[in-house]
Structures are given as C-alpha cells and as structure tokens.
Amino acid sequence: xxxxxxxxxxxxxxxxxxxxxxxxxxxxxxxxxxxxxxxxxxxxxxxxxxxxxxxxxxxxxxxxxxxxxxxxxxxxxxxxxxxx
Amino acid sequence: xxxxxxxxxxxxxxxxxxxxxxxxxxxxxxxxxxxxxxxxxxxxxxxxxxxxxxxxxxxxxxxxxxxxxxxxxxxxxxxxxxxxxxxxxxxxxxxxxxxxxxxxxxxxxxxxxxxxxxxxxxxxxxxxxxxxxxxxxxxxxxxxx
Numbered sequence: 688x689x690x691x692x693x694x695x696x697x698x699x700x701x702x703x704x705x706x707x708x709x710x711x712x713x714x715x716x717x718x719x720x721x722x723x724x725x726x727x728x729x730x731x732x733x734x735x736x737x738x739x740x741x742x743x744x745x746x747x748x749x750x751x752x753x754x755x756x757x758x759x760x761x762x763x764x765x766x767x768x769x770x771x
Numbered sequence: 772x773x774x775x776x777x778x779x780x781x782x783x784x785x786x787x788x789x790x791x792x793x794x795x796x797x798x799x800x801x802x803x804x805x806x807x808x809x810x811x812x813x814x815x816x817x818x819x820x821x822x823x824x825x826x827x828x829x830x831x832x833x834x835x836x837x838x839x840x841x842x843x844x845x846x847x848x849x850x851x852x853x854x855x856x857x858x859x860x861x862x863x864x865x866x867x868x869x870x871x872x873x874x875x876x877x878x879x880x881x882x883x884x885x886x887x888x889x890x891x892x893x894x895x896x897x898x899x900x901x902x903x904x905x906x907x908x909x910x911x912x913x914x915x916x
Contacts, residue, residue: 706854706855708851708855708857709801711857714808714865714866714869741805745808748809
C-alpha cells in the first residue's frame with residue numbers, strides 16, 4: 688500500500704507579526720482567526736521567541752489545527768487552520 | 772482532571788494593581804492579555820499609584836520604573852520600546868478587544884487622589900469598593916502588583 692502524501696493546505700491569510708513582542712503575535716492571530724471562516728488557513732510570522740511555544744498551546748486549547756511550525760531566518764512561521 | 776482544569780479557566784484572574792511604574796504596569800498588561808487570549812475573564816482593580824497612571828492626562832506619560840531596574844534596567848526597557856514594544860495601555864486596549872477584561876478604580880484611591888471617573892482614561896470601566904472586587908473575584912487567583 689502506498690502512503691498518500693497530504694499536500695499542505697493553501698494559506699488564506701498571512702499575519703506578519705514580526706517585530707511584535709509577547710503576547711502580540713498571539714493576539715494578532717486571534718484577531719485573524721475571528722475574521723476567518725472555518726477551514727481557512729492562517730500563517731503567522733513571529734520573531735518573538737515565546738510565541739512559538741505559546742501559539743501551538745493556544746491552538747490546541749482553542750480547538751484549531753496546527754498545520755506546521757517552521758523556523759526560518761530570524762523568525763518562525765506558524766500555520767494554523769481554523770477548525771470551528 | 773480535565774474538568775478541574777477547565778473549571779479553573781472559567782474562574783477569573785484578579786489583578787490588584789498598586790504600583791504605577793511602567794515596568795510593573797507592562798507586566799500586568801501582559802498577564803491580562805494572556806488570560807484574555809485563553810478566554811479567561813480578568814478583573815483589574817486599580818489602587819494608589821497604578822490608578823494615578825490611568826488618569827486621562829497622564830496615561831501616555833513616562834511613569835518611570837521600579838527602583839530595582841536601576842540604570843541598566845532603564846536601558847533594557849528603552850531598547851525594547853525602541854524595537855517596537857507597544858505601551859501597557861495599548862496592550863490593555865487589545866486585551867479588552869480580545870476577551871472579557873473589566874478594569875475598576877478603587878473608590879478609596881479615587882478619594883485619595885481627589886479625582887472622579889471623568890479624570891480617568893476610558894480603559895477604566897468604573898469605580899467600585901473592595902467588597903465588590905472580592906465578590907466579582909470568585910474563586911479565581913488574586914495577584915497583587
């Protein structure tokens with residue numbers, strides 16, 4: 688049986704919160720999620736070190752789906768799908 | 772266990788703000804925003820110098836730092852501000868936008884400073900006595916800053 692590779696969902700909205708300090712990126716993400724439809728995919732860019740720890744925890748608590756967390760050059764990209 | 776955790780999240784976070792320096796108010800604003808992000812209600816009770824910092828004509832001013840900051844601490848705080856950290860007042864505005872945050876002025880402190888609600892920034896929702904604050908606090912944690 689061949690494994691089916693899931694293609695990553697297309698990002699609907701990108702929130703560039705680089706330069707914003709804790710808890711700014713999370714607050715910007717929450718605002719974007721509120722303005723989105725279920726199924727939308729939001730990418731948050733954050734240069735704040737606490738956010739890559741806090742945002743996945745918030746996503747779990749809020750019942751959304753963490754698609755990916757990638758550390759790029761000096762910032763993190765956290766991709767989340769609105770699930771409810 | 773999960774039920775107990777969820778029950779704790781429903782209890783409000785209760786912050787008593789006494790100090791009016793920018794560093795302590797910033798720490799309080801971050802605690803408020805974090806709780807609001809999780810859907811935890813926050814009650815803020817403003818006393819003494821914290822209340823003074825919420826005066827309409829003073830909220831945007833430099834309120835100094837706690838004595839332990841020293842000159843080195845001042846440099847670090849200024850660096851973060853220059854790098855774009857938003858003010859504690861703005862963090863509180865965002866927290867109010869995000870969740871349930873009720874900011875009340877202590878009536879005794881209002882008398883002490885000889886001010887009324889019109890003298891306060893619109894961030895402040897009202898004036899109440901300490902008993903009302905305790906009644907609203909429920910079984911939630913109480914933090915004094």
